[in-house]
Amino acid sequence: MEPLLEVKQLHIQFQAHGGTVKAVRGIDFTIGKGETLAIVGESGCGKSVSSLAIMGLIDHPGKITNGSIIFKGKDLTRLTSKEMRKVQGIDISMVFQDPMTALNPTLTIESQLIEGLIHQKKMSKRVAKKEAIKVLEWVGISNPHERLKQYPHQLSGGMRQRIVIAMALICEPDLLIADEPTTALDVTIQAQILDLFESIQKRTGISIVIITHDLGVVAKMADRIAVMYAGRIVEMGSKRQVFYHSEHPYTRALLNSVVRLDQTSHSLKPIEGSPPDLFSPPKGCAFVDRCPFAMEVCGRVQPQKSRLREGHQIECWLQDTRAVAVRKEMLASQL
Amino acid sequence: MMNFIFRRLLAMLLTIWVIATLTFILMHAIPGSPFNSHNGKQLNETVQKNMEMHYNLDKPLPIQYLIYMKSVATFNYGPSIKHPNDTVNSLISDGFPVSFELGMITLIVAIISGLILGVLAALKANHFIDYVAMTIAVLGISIPNFVLASLLIQEFSVNLGWLPPSMWTSWKSEVLPTIALATGPMAIIARLIRTSMIEVLTQDYIRTARSKGLSPFLIVMKHALKNALLPVITLLGTLAAGILTGTFVIEKIFAIPGMGKYFVDSINSRDYPVIMGTTVFYSSILIVLLFIVDMAYGWLDPRIKLHKKEVS
Numbered sequence: 096m097e098p099l100l101e102v103k104q105l106h107i108q109f110q111a112h113g114g115t116v117k118a119v120r121g122i123d124f125t126i127g128k129g130e131t132l133a134i135v136g137e138s139g140c141g142k143s144v145s146s147l148a149i150m151g152l153i154d155h156p157g158k159i160t161n162g163s164i165i166f167k168g169k170d171l172t173r174l175t176s177k178e179m180r181k182v183q184g185i186d187i188s189m190v191f192q193d194p195m196t197a198l199n200p201t202l203t204i205e206s207q208l209i210e211g212l213i214h215q216k217k218m219s220k221r222v223a224k225k226e227a228i229k230v231l232e233w234v235g236i237s238n239p240h241e242r243l244k245q246y247p248h249q250l251s252g253g254m255r256q257r258i259v260i261a262m263a264l265i266c267e268p269d270l271l272i273a274d275e276p277t278t279a280l281d282v283t284i285q286a287q288i289l290d291l292f293e294s295i296q297k298r299t300g301i302s303i304v305i306i307t308h309d310l311g312v313v314a315k316m317a318d319r320i321a322v323m324y325a326g327r328i329v330e331m332g333s334k335r336q337v338f339y340h341s342e343h344p345y346t347r348a349l350l351n352s353v354v355r356l357d358q359t360s361h362s363l364k365p366i367e368g369s370p371p372d373l374f375s376p377p378k379g380c381a382f383v384d385r386c387p388f389a390m391e392v393c394g395r396v397q398p399q400k401s402r403l404r405e406g407h408q409i410e411c412w413l414q415d416t417r418a419v420a421v422r423k424e425m426l427a428s429q430l
Numbered sequence: 431m432m433n434f435i436f437r438r439l440l441a442m443l444l445t446i447w448v449i450a451t452l453t454f455i456l457m458h459a460i461p462g463s464p465f466n467s468h469n470g471k472q473l474n475e476t477v478q479k480n481m482e483m484h485y486n487l488d489k490p491l492p493i494q495y496l497i498y499m500k501s502v503a504t505f506n507y508g509p510s511i512k513h514p515n516d517t518v519n520s521l522i523s524d525g526f527p528v529s530f531e532l533g534m535i536t537l538i539v540a541i542i543s544g545l546i547l548g549v550l551a552a553l554k555a556n557h558f559i560d561y562v563a564m565t566i567a568v569l570g571i572s573i574p575n576f577v578l579a580s581l582l583i584q585e586f587s588v589n590l591g592w593l594p595p596s597m598w599t600s601w602k603s604e605v606l607p608t609i610a611l612a613t614g615p616m617a618i619i620a621r622l623i624r625t626s627m628i629e630v631l632t633q634d635y636i637r638t639a640r641s642k643g644l645s646p647f648l649i650v651m652k653h654a655l656k657n658a659l660l661p662v663i664t665l666l667g668t669l670a671a672g673i674l675t676g677t678f679v680i681e682k683i684f685a686i687p688g689m690g691k692y693f694v695d696s697i698n699s700r701d702y703p704v705i706m707g708t709t710v711f712y713s714s715i716l717i718v719l720l721f722i723v724d725m726a727y728g729w730l731d732p733r734i735k736l737h738k739k740e741v742s
């Protein structure tokens with residue numbers, strides 16, 4: 096099946112005072128129709144930057160230096176900004192992390208909700224308003240007529256995130272990118288918002304990229320998972336494959352830290368150490384300084400992708416036939 | 431809301447009373463009287479006595495104060511001492527429309543050109559246009575308006591002969607005084623807009639707007655400008671005050687028949703009724719202006735409105 100979106104060898108860099116931040120260093124992934132892909136990873140690993148690249152929202156000092164983003168057969172990296180605007184909101188839309196700041200405080204909900212329909216789809220205000228009320232009901236907002244007249248500060252955080260989601264859906268895009276859509280919300284509200292994403296997907300068959308560092312969210316939402324570390328996707332597979340059959344030390348450490356959190360909540364031990372400096376990322380595997388199984392080759396040469404099984408691949412030297420012994424050790428360990 | 435407006439009105443009246451009282455005190459604190467400063471010529475003593483009696487200046491100060499407060503309350507300051515044939519009110523109704531026109535045109539020109547300059551600079555931050563705009567702004571702020579007025583007259587009236595150097599008779603005669611008076615406030619507005627616009631453009635809601643595929647023009651006009659204007663609105667009261675007092679100087683330079691002439695003369699000649707009348711009149715205008723500015727602020731930022739509702 097032709098994927099809806101195909102990201103190939105995407106590289107993104109930021110020009111900063113001290114040099115060049117290599118934020119995304121060659122990632123590949125695809126999303127099929129109606130599929131949910133979760134991108135997980137520690138903060139700073141390049142999740143947001145990757146999603147902004149798909150939306151065409153990387154600007155100075157950031158730059159896509161290499162790679163392509165093929166959406167419905169078009170390479171989005173080659174579009175002019177004017178052409179890209181026809182994709183934004185219409186074909187691909189985005190839900191941001193913090194609903195308290197994502198809405199304009201000086202404009203009514205109505206004016207922010209319908210502007211896509213009016214300026215992009217050239218609808219009349221009357222028709223657009225009808226559409227807005229429909230979408231608001233959809234995302235579970237009561238009294239939509241009332242809400243349209245209100246300003247963001249008059250609504251609660253959960254309500255605002257529903258508005259942001261309604262705004263992202265109103266032009267009926269094929270792909271929705273949600274960047275940590277529940278991180279800023281209360282736990283009870285988080286669950287409601289995730290349920291909302293699921294019901295939206297059932298209803299519309301929209302494809303979703305959900306970005307999170309919360310494995311609970313991943314467990315609930317994802318069909319497939321991409322694990323990012325220091326600007327690369329180190330593991331990619333179905334939810335089952337990644338959760339139960341991971342062979343990547345980083346993924347396993349990540350999963351393990353959650354298990355430990357569940358058992359004895361006071362002894363949460365995240366992975367020791369911190370990700371490498373992206374000004375000068377290591378030549379080899381970026382996890383080498385924190386990896387208990389690191390071998391001599393790891394720091395020198397970037398591990399290639401190896402396929403564990405259909406649809407499941409990782410980047411790790413342990414898959415090399417010469418590392419069988421260490422690999423066994425890893426599989427037997429707690430990590 | 432009504433409660434809020436009512437309390438604001440009360441505060442405004444109180445402010446006017448304080449200003450009126452201060453003016454009264456200051457006026458009597460400066461040495462001299464309306465009758466002994468006449469070109470150094472001393473008036474006949476009986477004539478002076480009569481005059482003082484006529485204008486109630488022989489009465490003790492507290493009584494004078496009460497008489498004066500009555501005239502403030504009734505908007506009736508009686509005749510000018512210097513021009514006995516004119517009442518203070520007629521001087522105001524004679525001169526103020528011209529000053530008001532000059533002030534208003536200046537304010538509008540300053541706001542519009544400051545806005546355009548500031549937005550352009552912000553959109554092209556650290557590019558050529560930005561540097562040009564900000565150089566103009568720095569010059570505009572640092573050159574006093576009376577110096578600029580003289581330069582403009584020298585260049586455009588004397589050297590080029592394009593525009594008249596004085597009076598207030600046609601649109602042509604209005605150009606130079608307006609430029610002279612508007613440049614300073616324009617520069618202040620431009621710098622302020624630039625700073626706040628650059629700040630606003632980094633906000634999350636701007637990124638949201640961009641993710642909807644809106645054009646850059648629409649994003650600036652609809653999503654950014656209103657927010658970027660907030661700090662300018664706060665400053666508008668002060669700017670308007672500066673322009674109003676600036677008119678006095680500019681009117682003098684361009685020989686414009688506005689309030690400036692009467693106001694400056696009245697202080698030199700200790701023309702008490704005129705000093706009091708024009709001061710109270712001008713402060714009232716400023717206070718009303720500040721009130722309007724506050725209302726505009728509430729309109730621009732709906733969060734403010736709610737806040738006030740909760741307070742009242």
Ligand SMILES: Nc1ncnc2c1ncn2[C@@H]1O[C@H](COP(=O)(O)OP(=O)(O)O)[C@@H](O)[C@H]1O
Nearest residue numbers: 109111116118138139140141142143144145373
């Ligand atoms: N505007 C920027 N200028 C410089 N570096 C940036 C900029 N935006 C992001 N980065 C860098 O890109 C990397 C990835 O950031 P991001 O995608 O936001 O991480 P996350 O996975 O937490 O969403 C970080 O190291 C960050 O420092």
Ligand code: SF4
Nearest residue numbers: 380383386393411412
């Ligand atoms: S490549 Fe080496 S350092 Fe990197 S995760 Fe695998 S074993 Fe650890």
Ligand SMILES: [Mg+2]
Nearest residue numbers: 142143144274
């Ligand atoms: Mg992020």
